Amino acid sequence: MQGNQLYHKVSIYLNSLASMEDSDFTNLFTGKKSNDIILHLDPNQLIDDYFLGARVSWINEGKSDTSCCRTFVLKIRKADKRRILRPYLQHIHITSDEVEQKKKGLKLYINIDSHEQNRRWRSVPFNHPSTFDTIAMESDLKNKLKSDLDSFLKAKQYYHRLGRAWKRSYLLYGPSGTGKSSFVAAMANFIGYDVYDIDLSRVLDDLDLKTLLLQTTIKSVILIEDLDLFLMDKSTGVSSSGVLNFMDGILNACCAEERIMVFTMNNKDHVDPAILRPGRIDVHIHFPLCDFTAFKTLANSYLGVKDHKLFPQVEEVFLTGASLSPAEIGELMIANRNSPSRALKSVITALQTDGDGRGSLNIRRQWTDNASRKSAEDSGEHSGIFSKEGVNAMKDFRKLYGLLRLKNNKKSESFDMTPDRKDGQSCGS
Numbered sequence: 001m002q003g004n005q006l007y008h009k010v011s012i013y014l015n016s017l018a019s020m021e022d023s024d025f026t027n028l029f030t031g032k033k034s035n036d037i038i039l040h041l042d043p044n045q046l047i048d049d050y051f052l053g054a055r056v057s058w059i060n061e062g063k064s065d066t067s068c069c070r071t072f073v074l075k076i077r078k079a080d081k082r083r084i085l086r087p088y089l090q091h092i093h094i095t096s097d098e099v100e101q102k103k104k105g106l107k108l109y110i111n112i113d114s115h116e117q118n119r120r121w122r123s124v125p126f127n128h129p130s131t132f133d134t135i136a137m138e139s140d141l142k143n144k145l146k147s148d149l150d151s152f153l154k155a156k157q158y159y160h161r162l163g164r165a166w167k168r169s170y171l172l173y174g175p176s177g178t179g180k181s182s183f184v185a186a187m188a189n190f191i192g193y194d195v196y197d198i199d200l201s202r203v204l205d206d207l208d209l210k211t212l213l214l215q216t217t218i219k220s221v222i223l224i225e226d227l228d229l230f231l232m233d234k235s236t237g238v239s240s241s242g243v244l245n246f247m248d249g250i251l252n253a254c255c256a257e258e259r260i261m262v263f264t265m266n267n268k269d270h271v272d273p274a275i276l277r278p279g280r281i282d283v284h285i286h287f288p289l290c291d292f293t294a295f296k297t298l299a300n301s302y303l304g305v306k307d308h309k310l311f312p313q314v315e316e317v318f319l320t321g322a323s324l325s326p327a328e329i330g331e332l333m334i335a336n337r338n339s340p341s342r343a344l345k346s347v348i349t350a351l352q353t354d355g356d357g358r359g360s361l362n363i364r365r366q367w368t369d370n371a372s373r374k375s376a377e378d379s380g381e382h383s384g385i386f387s388k389e390g391v392n393a394m395k396d397f398r399k400l401y402g403l404l405r406l407k408n409n410k411k412s413e414s415f416d417m418t419p420d421r422k423d424g425q426s427c428g429s
Contacts, residue, residue: 006089009096010072014058015040016099019047047403051088054080098172101192101219103428104226109196111203111212120212126195128185134301135179135186136294136326141285148283149191156258165253169261169280173228173268174287176326183287184223193260200230206242210251218258226321228265231272247280295347298326302333303340310344322351333361 015038017066019176020026041047041060049056052112057075066095088119106126112119131143152168159166172180188195196216203209224230231240247261268276268284275281290298299305329347334345 006093007070007072009093010058010357011041011101012096013092014047014049014060014072015265016095017049018048051091056080056084056088075219104194106188107194109194109216111196111198113202113228121196121215126185126188128182128189130182130185131189133185135183136181136290136297136301136330137179140291143283145187146190149187150258153191165257167252167256167259167261168282169247169263170283170284171263171265171268171276171281171287172287175266175289175325177327178287178289179326180287181225182223183285184262184264187260187262188221189223191260192219196220196222198222198224200224200227200236200238203236203238205237206239206245209238209242209246213246213251214255215330216256216259221260222256223264225261225264226266227263227275228271231275243273244280247275290326290329291323292318294326295329297301298330298333299340299344302330303337303343305340305344308340308374309343310341310348314344314348317348317351324350 020039021040025045027040027042029040030036043060046057046059049058054077059075061071061073073149107123108126109123112122115246125344132146133140148168151176157164170212172182184195187193194217197211198212202207203212212388213270215220226241230236230238231243239356247263263281265271276284294320295314296306296311299308299311324347328350332346332350334342336346
């Protein structure tokens with residue numbers, strides 16, 4: 001009763017060929033999205049394809065009113081058969097997987113409390129809008145990361161030749177609000193992988209963590225956030241050795257093929273080096289507080305401003321060592337998006353009053369006290385951000401990201417594929 005998987009892949013492959021549109025008889029269907037039109041072979045329809053210089057033909061034999069006699073017949077010249085048959089079928093297998101992956105909507109999976117071992121994951125559509133274009137990150141670093149992901153996607157045979165599982169692991173570390181979660185979303189959108197977000201507080205024990213890994217699928221990003229905070233909590237059911245085995249144990253090597261593993265931390269300085277070693281974590285990416293380069297990216301994204309007369313003043317404040325997280329600066333720009341001048345002035349004020357990690361409440365007080373004056377300065381433009389509701393929303397935002405700031409005048413490593421290097425050597429922004 002098992003269906004022929006090769007038949008399914010051939011069907012996907014043939015229906016994706018450009019020559020389908022040139023056919024005299026083709027069935028038209030509406031796809032999952034309203035603007036999708038899907039082409040399907042008509043019964044007894046013949047379609048040509050070309051591979052390695054040879055012409056082949058496919059015929060869809062069978063009656064349209066039955067599902068038990070569906071057959072594809074492949075015709076190849078006898079002189080070409082030995083040369084192209086096997087590589088051609090492999091080509092169909094690879095191409096159909098790519099087509100199916102592109103058509104499939106991405107999903108976000110979260111682990112839930114369940115007494116049924118086979119129902120530990122619940123999924124929702126993954127519609128996060130974050131992309132590498134919207135991430136406030138130095139352009140050279142973005143290109144390195146995109147290239148690293150591209151190389152991974154094409155490296156199955158290379159990994160297997162080395163005797164290694166085809167997986168890649170990343171550590172994203174830095175203060176809250178610096179864009180680590182948005183980067184994960186951008187990564188998933190870039191490579192077209194589902195995301196499995198593991199909440200360790202819902203994991204019963206080490207065995208339960210292994211079970212969750214077993215139930216993930218290929219072409220997925222497996223995410224564990226705030227790993228450093230979890231490792232400091234001694235009351236959880238998962239042990240440190242359980243985490244180590246999850247990252248690089250025998251089960252991981254056997255069941256984590258074609259997966260990206262991502263771990264986030266606020267600070268990695270006090271984490272056991274055994275967790276950070278190559279093999280468990282391949283790439284270390286530092287997410288610092290905002291600098292002037294990242295600020296210009298945010299201004300372009302949030303305000304549509306590539307240059308402004310206030311930019312030199314903003315840069316001068318950054319040079320004093322003041323900084324905020326990209327999330328905080330982005331929220332200021334959203335709140336003042338109707339007036340770029342007012343938005344930049346609010347950023348300058350915030351950097352001066354809160355950029356050293358103190359005076360967290362001063363920025364809100366300044367917004368409230370100076371609301372009328374700022375509105376008068378920007379005549380002809382208005383915004384409702386200073387209403388009571390808007391101020392309360394900003395308070396909630398501030399609580400969300402906390403009042404704690406981490407200051408480090410030392411340059412940090414932004415993209416480290418060789419963790420033995422010292423953090424003082426920076427190749428990021």
